[in-house]
Amino acid sequence: MTVQTRKIQEGFGNAARPLAKDLLKLDSRSDDPIITETGNHIPERVNFDFRQYYDRDYAAAEYEKILLKTWQMAAREEDIPNVGNRVPFDLGPGSFIISRSGPDEFKAFFNSCRHRGAMLCTKKEAGETIKCPVHGWEWKPNGKLSKIPGWWDFPDLTPKNGGLREVRLERWGGFLFINADPDAPSLKDELGVIPEHFASFDMENRYTSVRIRKLIRCNWKIGQEPFQESYHVTETHGPFAASLVGDTQTQYDIYKNGQGHVGIGRNLTPSGVPSMNSPSENTMVASANMWIAGIAHFLYPDETPIQIDPTQDTRRQMADWHRAMQKKYYNREVTSPDTVLTDVAVYFLFPNTLLHLSEMLPYSWSFTPHATDPEMCYVDLRMLLPCPVGQPRPPAAEPIILDVADKVSEKAPQLDFQANVVQEDIDNMELLQRGVRASDPRNHHSHLGLYQEMVLRHWHATYDDYMSR
DSSP: BOOOOOOOOOOOOOSSSOHHHHHTTOTTTTHHHHOOOOOOOOOOOOOBGGGGGGGHHHHHEEEEIITSSEEEEEEEEGGGGGGGOEEEEEEETTTEEEEEETTTTTEEEEOOOHHHHOOOSOOOBOOEEEOTTTTTOOOOOOOOOETTTTGGGGGOTTTTOSSOOOOEEEETTTTTEEEEETTOOOOHHHHHHHHHHHHHGGGGGGEEEEEEEEEESOOOHHHHHGGGGGHHHHHHHHHHHHBOOOOGGGGGEEEOTTTTTTOEEEEEEESSSTTTTTTTTTHHHHHHHHHHHHHHHHTTTTTTOOOOOOTOHHHHHHHHHHHHHHHHHHHOOOOOOOHHHHHHEEETTTEEEEEESSSSSSSEEEEEOSSSTOOOOOEEEEEEEEOTSOOOOOOOOOOOEOOTOOOEEEEEGGGTTTTHHHHHHHHHHHHHHHHHHOOOOGOOOOOOOSSHHHHHHHHHHHHHHHOOO
16 A cells, blocks of 8 residues: 555546536635535555455454444434334344334344344334344333243343343434444544534435335445446446536545544535536536426426526526525525535445435435345435425335345336436446456456545545454
């Protein structure tokens, strides 16, 4: 591993197709921390061994050294709206119970009976107790032991010492995060800039309008890597995508927090700006008009798209139109910078949580390993729309469960044209998994770009750090 010392070219654009960092200077709210707080860390140049994508020894070490020692996005509060509601959270070979134990209280436990280890929760459930299906032991939603059939035969167990084994649970933005390491830094410390940057986005007052949980034929690390860079956009998603978003103009940031730990990466890709890979005749005005038509169809299907005035600021018109839509449909006064309304900024929390700071694609993602096969993983994708102000909170959508052979493009019409985009990424994930296996064993490693794959390089440097402990 060597330290990169030469100056890195930060994207590729021109006057007609500006870099994201130059567009942000023109934002109507250019003093917002989302814009002013840029990355403060340059990662080492890391090329990584492909064995980490399929080797069972790697998988076992990851589980012990990374997944059990980092914050995992296990659920949202809306998933378990009533006291006594609970859901399982499976993480590789491990599993946890996420329980609403009070009106505003949540608990997490190892999903294992204190008697002989049976799994206690395998699906979304409700009830006054958590009951073992094998011998009938019971616990209250707060984990306190409630009942042991034949109690007389277990004199050493009482309600004081027979509770379920608890796991740390902390909350942010409506999400429930868990960490099995009692000595790990707090979630607040690990989130770094995210709470400040997402403040006006109001993640807590959003609801899951679409949720997809799918089994994919790839390692969990391969699954999340496409969202750590925009370098793949033109080839994976085609000429139309290149005419719509500035993948080559993306801004990448890595944030080092006050604890000295680096867990946050961001890539911010501008929309309504053609890529430098797009033909020269594609203009920003044409791109902006396509953007408005696409977002209207996706999020506001009853609206007639406006046409951009070429004599006025193109991106300001995009943002103003989207602010008006948010007011009309959700009664929200959006105070976020224009970029939140027009672009896609993906924030990455190590090791496997991705959050979109974007009103056009308000997604969250998590990727978790399969219980036994390191060449399989689960993706959990949510679309988080704003709760309409002054109206009852909409219920969270139940997850659409998809197996390996199921296509998002066929089974999730709720995502509209975005279902095809997601499926294109998944198809390539599976090709990457097959390809790392087929790689020359004498040169069995990656070769990453200096800037466009900066977040990916940072992730693997952090991975190496955890694995070496």
